[in-house]
Every structure is written in C-alpha cells, then in structure tokens.
Amino acid sequence: MILRIFAIAAAAALSACATAPKPEADVPEWRLVIHGGAGVITRDGMTPEKEVAYTAALQTALEAGADILRNGGSALDAVEAAVIPMEDDPLFNAGYGAVFTAAGVHELDASIMDGRDRNAGAVTGVTRVKNPIKAARAVMDKSEHVMFAGEGADRFAESQHLEIVDNSYFDTDRRRQSLERVLEEQVRQAADRHGTVGAVAIDSQGNLAAATTTGGMTAKAMGRVGDSPLIGAATYAENGVCAVSATGHGEYFIRVGVAKTICDRVKLAGESINEASRVALGEVAALGGDGGVIVIDGDGHYAFEFNSEGMYRGMIDASGSETAIYGDE
Known part of the structure; x- marks a missing residue:
C-alpha cells in the first residue's frame, strides 16, 4: 500500500512538472532537440x-546542429555538433566545467x-579527451566495438588524433x-547529481x-559509471521509432533502462513519445529518482518530459527555435 501511494504521488508530480505535448500539423523537414541537464532549476x-x-548557450548549441541539418547533413553529425559547444x-x-570526482579529478x-x-559508440571514465562525444563517435566509426573505458578509452x-x-x-x-561542500557535508544536493547534456535529431x-x-x-567514487x-539507459535511436537522450540520477535510469523502455513502448505498445516517456520516468520516480528526457519520433514529433523542477532545453527546425528552463514553460 505504501509503495502504491508513493507511485501515485510520484506520477502526479511528474504530470505537474512535465512539459505538455505540442500539437503539430505538419511533419518537419528536419528537427533538433537538446537538453543541458535537469534538476532543481x-x-x-x-x-x-x-x-x-544559459539561454544563449542553448541557442549556440541549437545553431551548431541546425547548420548541419539545414544543409542536408545527417542527424548523426547534427547531434554530435550540437553537444560539442555544451562540452x-x-x-x-560535460567537458570543460565537468564536476570533480571524490578524488578531485574528472572522469x-x-x-x-x-x-x-543502431550502430553506437561510447566512452566512460575518460580523463584526457577534450570532447568525449568525439571519442564516442570514433569508437562507433573506427573500431569494431561499442564502448571503451578508462585509460583504454x-x-x-x-x-584517432x-x-x-x-x-x-x-x-x-x-x-x-x-566538491568541497559535498565532501564536508557528506550530502549531495540534487544539483550535484545532474547536468548531463544531450541531443536528438x-x-x-x-x-x-x-x-x-x-x-x-x-564526488562520485572512482570508477563509478552512470547512465550517460x-x-x-540514457541514449537510444532507431529509425521509424524514436531517438532519446536522458538526464538525471543515473543509477535509477540504468535500472529502468529509460531510453530503450521509451522506444520499446512506442514500437511495441503504440504509445506516443509523451506517453512512453511519462511511463518510463514514472518508474524512475517510483524507485526514488528524478530527471528528464528529450525524444523525437519517426515522424519528427518531439517531447520534453521531466519530473524535476526544471530542465535546460531547446528545439530548432526550419520554422524557428525555442528554448526553456523552468517547469512551467
């Protein structure tokens, strides 16, 4: 009974904070959606x-990806280009300005x-690569593998130069x-667990x-790996179905498999991306986590969904762009 009450309350909170779907009459020529992290904003x-x-930084990232798309470039090149300015x-x-581990370094x-x-590439625990997304792309394009870790990455x-x-x-x-505050107080605030950036196109x-x-x-422990x-967990894309990038408390997003859960619900249950995202984030909330996702479906419809107070986010297509920060926008 207690778990059921908690889940209902979490779902209500999610519904209150998530951005409502936007009606769209036409399929877009192209579209890019980004996030800069969710949390207590x-x-x-x-x-x-x-x-x-923040608004200017989001716009810069949107324009970087849009330059690829408006010139006939690929969604893959666009999402990479969009997150580099945020790194x-x-x-x-992400990248310059990343948080410190408990040992006082960056991973x-x-x-x-x-x-x-559905080709993919990933790196985890890199310490010397200026732009980790370029390393992830290189893993996908230049190796037979999907993920490299630590010194190997x-x-x-x-x-790859x-x-x-x-x-x-x-x-x-x-x-x-x-870092000094977390080490002294031995307590993380919500902002200490968030800040991931991402893009879908x-x-x-x-x-x-x-x-x-x-x-x-x-102040994460040495070797800790989150969902990103x-x-x-945080990233998934399948033509004709959806593309997802997630941000939030990674341990919970891993346990739910948020990105794949959303795409599977769209593909197998016929849910809209908004519905599927709310279900997945509801599972995260029921476990005690929070965060958000950005999603685009196979027709170009998009969604921002989050169960935190805010999420840095933006969208751009041939008709214009928009950015937002707070939960009531």
Missing part, C-alpha cells in the same frame, strides 16, 4: 544574468547512436567549491540519432 535560484547566459561551455557538466562519459542501423582517442588535454583543463572554481532523410555526454556526479555512456 527554479526562478528563485537563478539570476537574470545566469538565465541569459566546451563551463555552464554545463567523463559520452555515447552516440545512429538510428539507421583515452589511448584509443589519442590514436583527437585533441588530448591535461585533466586540469576541465577544472573550474565553481565545481571545486561544489531527425534529418531530411528521416534518419534519427541521439547523443549524451556528462561529467557525472559530484550506456546504450539503452
């Missing part, structure tokens, strides 16, 4: 200057998936202060793709 906790900065921007927890994760043939990236940096490149004062040929990249959880590099 409220107007009370946001300065006007910071809000402007380079210290506002987000980064990324994954990418092509909906055309760094060495593989170096062998990707840009290699010292681990200190990822440092920022803001993230170091968060459909191109003019109807192909789908998804990408996700993160610095992980503040795991195909089926």
Whole structure:
C-alpha cells in the first residue's frame, strides 16, 4: 500500500512538472532537440544574468546542429555538433566545467547512436579527451566495438588524433567549491547529481540519432559509471521509432533502462513519445529518482518530459527555435 501511494504521488508530480505535448500539423523537414541537464532549476535560484547566459548557450548549441541539418547533413553529425559547444561551455557538466570526482579529478562519459542501423559508440571514465562525444563517435566509426573505458578509452582517442588535454583543463572554481561542500557535508544536493547534456535529431532523410555526454556526479567514487555512456539507459535511436537522450540520477535510469523502455513502448505498445516517456520516468520516480528526457519520433514529433523542477532545453527546425528552463514553460 505504501509503495502504491508513493507511485501515485510520484506520477502526479511528474504530470505537474512535465512539459505538455505540442500539437503539430505538419511533419518537419528536419528537427533538433537538446537538453543541458535537469534538476532543481527554479526562478528563485537563478539570476537574470545566469538565465541569459544559459539561454544563449542553448541557442549556440541549437545553431551548431541546425547548420548541419539545414544543409542536408545527417542527424548523426547534427547531434554530435550540437553537444560539442555544451562540452566546451563551463555552464554545463560535460567537458570543460565537468564536476570533480571524490578524488578531485574528472572522469567523463559520452555515447552516440545512429538510428539507421543502431550502430553506437561510447566512452566512460575518460580523463584526457577534450570532447568525449568525439571519442564516442570514433569508437562507433573506427573500431569494431561499442564502448571503451578508462585509460583504454583515452589511448584509443589519442590514436584517432583527437585533441588530448591535461585533466586540469576541465577544472573550474565553481565545481571545486561544489566538491568541497559535498565532501564536508557528506550530502549531495540534487544539483550535484545532474547536468548531463544531450541531443536528438531527425534529418531530411528521416534518419534519427541521439547523443549524451556528462561529467557525472559530484564526488562520485572512482570508477563509478552512470547512465550517460550506456546504450539503452540514457541514449537510444532507431529509425521509424524514436531517438532519446536522458538526464538525471543515473543509477535509477540504468535500472529502468529509460531510453530503450521509451522506444520499446512506442514500437511495441503504440504509445506516443509523451506517453512512453511519462511511463518510463514514472518508474524512475517510483524507485526514488528524478530527471528528464528529450525524444523525437519517426515522424519528427518531439517531447520534453521531466519530473524535476526544471530542465535546460531547446528545439530548432526550419520554422524557428525555442528554448526553456523552468517547469512551467
């Protein structure tokens, strides 16, 4: 009975926070949707200057991916291009500005998936690759494997002539202060568990793709792996069905298999992407987790769904673009 009450309450919270589906009359020529992390994101906790900065950063990422799509490029190239500016921007927890592990270093994760043939690539625990999403793409394109980990991933990236940096490149004062607070208080706030960035896209040929990249959880244990590099947990794409990128408390997203669950419900149960996303996130909430997803289906319809206070997010297609931050937008 207690579990049932909790699940009902969680579902109600999810319904209250999730963005409502948007009616669309026409199938888009192409479309890109991005997120910059979900969590405790409220107007009370946001300065006007910071809000402007986040909005501008989201727009930069959207334009980077849109440049590929409006020129007839692939969804795969577009999702990679869209997340690179977020990996380079210290506002987000991916690449430069990633959170610190408990040992005071950075271990980064990324994954990418092509909906055309469900080929995928991922890296976890990289410490020297400037742009982990490029390493994930190289794993997919240049190896027979799907995932490389730790030093092996760094060495593989170096062998592919990707840009290699010292681990200190990822440092920022803001993230170091968060680490010191968590170590001192021995308690993580919700913001310490979120910050993943991602993108999903459909191109003019109807192909789908998804990408996700993160610095992980503040003060995480050495070797901890979250959902972001795991195909089926945070990232999934299958042509004609859907493409998903997730952000949130990774342990719960792994246990639910959020990205694959959403696509399977669309494919096998005939649910809309909004319905399928709410079910999957409802399972996450019932277990005690929170976060969000961005999804595009095979017809180009899109969804933002989250059960947290907010999610940095945006969409762009041939008709224009939009960005949002808070749960009531």
